[in-house]
Amino acid sequence: MTQKNNNSLNPVGKSVPRIDGKGLVTGQTKYVFDLKLPGMLIGKMLRSPHPHAKIISIDTSKAEKLPGVKAIITAKDTYGIKFGSNEFFFPQTADQQALESDKVRYIGDELGAVAAIDEETAEKALKLIDVKYEILPAVFDVMEAMKPGAPQIHSARNNIALILPTHFGNVEKALKESDYVREDEFYLPSAAHTCMEPHVCVGQFENFSDKLTLWISTQAPFKIRETLAKCLKMNLNNVRVIKLAVGGGFGGKLEMLPMDFASCLLSKKAGGFPVKITYSREEEFSFSRRKHPMIYKLKSGIKKNGTLMAISGEIYADGGGYCSYGPTVLAAAMMRIFMVYKIKNFKMTGYRVYTNNPISGAIRGFGGVQSGFAVESHMDMLAQGIGMDPVEFRLKNITTPNMITTNKMILTSNGLRECIEKATEACDWKNKKGKQKNIKRGLGIGIAADVMGSKMYKSHESAGSIIKIEEDASVYFLTGAADTGQGSNTALSQIAAQELGISYDRIKITTADTGITPFDTGSFASRVTFISGNATKLAALDAKMQILKVVSQEKNIPIEELDLIAEEVIHKKNSSVVMSFEKAVELCYSFNYGQQIIGRGSYNPKTTPVDFRTGEGNVSASYGFEAQIAKVEVNTETGEVAVLKMWDAHDIGKAINPQSVRGQIEGSLFMGIGYTLSENLQFKNGRVLNPNFANYRLPRSVNACPVESILIETIDPEGPFGAKGMGEAALLPTAAAIANAVYDAIGIRIKDLPITPDKILKALKSKES
Amino acid sequence: MQSKNYWYKSMTTLNINEKEYQLDLKGHETLLEVLRDNLGLTGTKTACNEAECGACTVLVDNNSVLSCIILAKDVEGCSIETIEGLSHEEELHPIQQAFLDNGAVQCGFCAPGFILSTKALLDKNPEPNLEEIKKSLDGHICRCGGYLKIFDAVKDASKKLNNHDTKK
Numbered sequence: 001m002t003q004k005n006n007n008s009l010n011p012v013g014k015s016v017p018r019i020d021g022k023g024l025v026t027g028q029t030k031y032v033f034d035l036k037l038p039g040m041l042i043g044k045m046l047r048s049p050h051p052h053a054k055i056i057s058i059d060t061s062k063a064e065k066l067p068g069v070k071a072i073i074t075a076k077d078t079y080g081i082k083f084g085s086n087e088f089f090f091p092q093t094a095d096q097q098a099l100e101s102d103k104v105r106y107i108g109d110e111l112g113a114v115a116a117i118d119e120e121t122a123e124k125a126l127k128l129i130d131v132k133y134e135i136l137p138a139v140f141d142v143m144e145a146m147k148p149g150a151p152q153i154h155s156a157r158n159n160i161a162l163i164l165p166t167h168f169g170n171v172e173k174a175l176k177e178s179d180y181v182r183e184d185e186f187y188l189p190s191a192a193h194t195c196m197e198p199h200v201c202v203g204q205f206e207n208f209s210d211k212l213t214l215w216i217s218t219q220a221p222f223k224i225r226e227t228l229a230k231c232l233k234m235n236l237n238n239v240r241v242i243k244l245a246v247g248g249g250f251g252g253k254l255e256m257l258p259m260d261f262a263s264c265l266l267s268k269k270a271g272g273f274p275v276k277i278t279y280s281r282e283e284e285f286s287f288s289r290r291k292h293p294m295i296y297k298l299k300s301g302i303k304k305n306g307t308l309m310a311i312s313g314e315i316y317a318d319g320g321g322y323c324s325y326g327p328t329v330l331a332a333a334m335m336r337i338f339m340v341y342k343i344k345n346f347k348m349t350g351y352r353v354y355t356n357n358p359i360s361g362a363i364r365g366f367g368g369v370q371s372g373f374a375v376e377s378h379m380d381m382l383a384q385g386i387g388m389d390p391v392e393f394r395l396k397n398i399t400t401p402n403m404i405t406t407n408k409m410i411l412t413s414n415g416l417r418e419c420i421e422k423a424t425e426a427c428d429w430k431n432k433k434g435k436q437k438n439i440k441r442g443l444g445i446g447i448a449a450d451v452m453g454s455k456m457y458k459s460h461e462s463a464g465s466i467i468k469i470e471e472d473a474s475v476y477f478l479t480g481a482a483d484t485g486q487g488s489n490t491a492l493s494q495i496a497a498q499e500l501g502i503s504y505d506r507i508k509i510t511t512a513d514t515g516i517t518p519f520d521t522g523s524f525a526s527r528v529t530f531i532s533g534n535a536t537k538l539a540a541l542d543a544k545m546q547i548l549k550v551v552s553q554e555k556n557i558p559i560e561e562l563d564l565i566a567e568e569v570i571h572k573k574n575s576s577v578v579m580s581f582e583k584a585v586e587l588c589y590s591f592n593y594g595q596q597i598i599g600r601g602s603y604n605p606k607t608t609p610v611d612f613r614t615g616e617g618n619v620s621a622s623y624g625f626e627a628q629i630a631k632v633e634v635n636t637e638t639g640e641v642a643v644l645k646m647w648d649a650h651d652i653g654k655a656i657n658p659q660s661v662r663g664q665i666e667g668s669l670f671m672g673i674g675y676t677l678s679e680n681l682q683f684k685n686g687r688v689l690n691p692n693f694a695n696y697r698l699p700r701s702v703n704a705c706p707v708e709s710i711l712i713e714t715i716d717p718e719g720p721f722g723a724k725g726m727g728e729a730a731l732l733p734t735a736a737a738i739a740n741a742v743y744d745a746i747g748i749r750i751k752d753l754p755i756t757p758d759k760i761l762k763a764l765k766s767k768e769s
Numbered sequence: 770m771q772s773k774n775y776w777y778k779s780m781t782t783l784n785i786n787e788k789e790y791q792l793d794l795k796g797h798e799t800l801l802e803v804l805r806d807n808l809g810l811t812g813t814k815t816a817c818n819e820a821e822c823g824a825c826t827v828l829v830d831n832n833s834v835l836s837c838i839i840l841a842k843d844v845e846g847c848s849i850e851t852i853e854g855l856s857h858e859e860e861l862h863p864i865q866q867a868f869l870d871n872g873a874v875q876c877g878f879c880a881p882g883f884i885l886s887t888k889a890l891l892d893k894n895p896e897p898n899l900e901e902i903k904k905s906l907d908g909h910i911c912r913c914g915g916y917l918k919i920f921d922a923v924k925d926a927s928k929k930l931n932n933h934d935t936k937k
Contacts, residue, residue: 017869024877025865025884027812027852033878034811194912196816196824196878247814247878248912281817485876485913659872663914667875670915693821693910701906704916 015659075101105321166615178301197247203263220522289361333367376736415651444740446733464518480520526725543599639757672734786854823909875913
């Protein structure tokens with residue numbers, strides 16, 4: 001029997017415990033990492049040891065004879081179909097084969113796979129495969145790669161996979177009319193997602209029915225299904241992708257990797273035995289996806305009174321061997337500026353360039369982290385150039401509620417001003433900024449905005465939900481949304497319970513199984529609460545109306561006068577209780593009615609497509625905003641930067657679960673601190689130099705600083721109960737806030753991340769001399 | 770040269786969560802491998818397999834130990850506790866409850882390790898201060914959450930356990 005308690009009734013806005021929490025703290029929850037099926041084989045990928053080479057021949061005959069080897073696949077076993085994650089909008093960016101046939105383009109490029117009875121045998125078999133290569137000259141530097149005569153990686157001219165121009169107004173004229181113009185160049189290094197659960201999948205092919213099941217640790221099961229079906233030339237309905245609990249995604253589990261394809265094809269070739277492929281931590285760092293390193297150049301002009309006149313610039317993104325999500329990362333790195341600043345004259349060009357480095361792809365923030373550091377550092381320097389307080393400067397130039405930006409984004413609710421005001425108030429900006437140089441302490445600000453979805457899957461971005469209520473009043477909630485640990489299953493269940501008018505404890509949730517649940521594009525672009533939340537709200541409303549219809553007939557009360565609130569059917573006129581929820585459901589399933597309750601909801605946000613020739617379009621149906629402030633202390637003897645405290649004021653529309661929202665802000669923010677101060681995925685000749693936690697330094701408990709998160713509820717007109725997404729935004733301004741605070745403390749401006757002690761010491765030294 | 774004298778090898782007896790297991794081991798298996806692969810105790814996680822992240826933490830005689838770098842045969846005769854041994858029947862252990870109440874768990878992959886290290890800490894130091902908590906959890910990586918809610922959970926667990934003890 002369901003227990004009623006106050007938190008469970010009307011759960012929206014309350015910090016109810018996670019719906020999957022008990023399984024997580026007891027270790028009972030199963031991840032794909034834990035999955036073991038009868039007859040399961042272990043798969044391993046055959047990878048190129050060269051950054052750039054022609055494949056002359058692959059001889060697998062010795063490996064095939066090794067006892068325990070059950071299947072070996074190479075490009076010969078595939079249709080050679082090319083895939084890419086942004087191919088709907090940019091067909092030329094479908095540039096990767098699941099197993100390469102002619103050429104390898106980075107160290108780790110996949111050209112085959114082995115399935116064997118155990119890991120040891122699979123690894124032995126890999127060593128027995130004889131691949132003959134013709135080694136080609138390789139290029140690792142983004143600027144070198146664009147020069148005429150550089151090694152040609154794909155057919156793209158000068159290795160430029162994609163040029164994205166964004167152009168509005170008259171930048172040249174506006175710069176001439178400006179009182180202060182400055183140019184800056186920033187360098188943003190690569191970074192790794194480092195999900196605690198590595199990439200892992202189990203593929204099983206039913207040879208006789210031609211059906212395929214893939215269990216996978218993913219953020220986007222329906223997207224994986226699409227790519228798999230395409231590359232295997234199968235019908236969508238013969239491919240079933242199942243997500244279990246996922247141990248983190250952060251953008252790294254958004255697309256099909258060759259290992260996913262390989263596990264399925266190996267299973268087919270092995271006669272239907274399931275094949276599991278698990279990445280080691282080293283493979284995770286070296287061969288999954290990584291953040292795009294970027295050179296970010298800016299030239300902007302302002303008036304003496306602080307009015308922003310023009311922004312222009314160029315971005316050079318090192319894409320590595322293939323396109324992946326490069327186009328959308330590049331677009332996001334430019335277009336986020338419009339959500340934050342009112343700017344009429346804007347000209348920016350982004351270049352997504354092939355190199356022989358590992359593949360750059362999506363990672364939390366989608367280019368926004370790189371642009372956040374560059375733009376927000378640049379803005380501080382512009383303000384300083386005219387002697388204006390950086391907060392005052394921002395308040396003068398930020399976007400406002402209910403406006404249309406120059407590139408036609410429609411901003412409705414917008415709490416950016418309030419975010420800045422609340423954050424500066426909380427940290428005592430007026431009295432502390434610029435006034436603690438004697439103790440080497442400083443404050444710095446960064447601001448940012450985020451989308452709620454981005455239509456990356458074909459041209460729609462719909463989410464669907466089903467809510468079915470059985471005769472014992474149990475409530476089954478089916479959603480295609482993919483919780484990867486952020487807690488979206490909990491938030492969606494809260495939305496379902498609130499809208500339906502029942503206790504949160506009743507919800508039994510089934511998620512992200514393409515064979516069972518409705519379609520959902522996945523967890524990315526901070527979209528789940530907003531888009532899947534709206535679908536869920538619609539499904540709950542539909543189910544509720546079905547119940548109320550039966551009660552209305554039975555009691556002869558017009559349906560408009562009835563409502564279901566907190567487990568009771570209410571007569572709205574006098575707020576009297578007509579019957580309990582349980583009785584109402586019993587009635588639906590009684591002799592006279594026999595009415596099954598199955599509510600459905602489908603939601604596709606109203607947006608306009610982006611014209612990638614100009615950057616015009618309204619990519620999202622709502623936008624989220626925030627301001628972040630860092631307080632740092634710099635040790636000028638050792639060069640160490642300590643973050644003493646962070647403030648994050650966040651326009652989240654409405655907090656469905658405040659505890660969970662704060663958890664997301666803190667997690668995102670610490671990822672930002674890591675990127676700013678210590679994380680740096682390093683490469684030499686295309687090889688990752690630090691593919692382990694010992695040398696890739698993540699924030700640890702001893703580095704954790706206090707965070708004051710200020711939730712600003714602007715109640716978005718389109719969001720479910722006014723909610724907006726917020727999974728990514730808290731990472732975007734962190735690096736700039738810290739860099740600006742370092743400047744405030746010691747007058748040193750670092751333009752290339754991470755801000756390491758040696759850079760600080762070097763800068764201090766050159767400042768002295 | 771691999772030894773062929775398998776038949777001379779005796780069985781290994783491990784005491785895990787107060788139950789005895791007789792295992793036929795080759796000798797080179799880590800405790801982590803035995804827990805996950807031989808016994809199906811998959812609550813203990815592998816995230817790096819090189820002693821750098823804390824996800825595989827278990828308790829051996831009440832000390833937190835990285836099961837990925839310890840051989841199973843070396844802990845014969847010790848009392849081993851994994852996350853599965855912490856809760857009894859339907860009731861969560863106060864530390865597990867505290868992690869849940871304080872929103873300290875996001876994806877959950879690192880949670881068993883953090884919870885067991887917290888138990889080892891609170892066994893030795895029932896009321897740790899923030900610095901002590903930070904230091905004792907330094908070997909664990911959480912990528913989702915940013916540690917603050919974990920600190921809250923440890924403090925809360927300390928309270929819960931101390932109340933529990935005084936009630937007794």
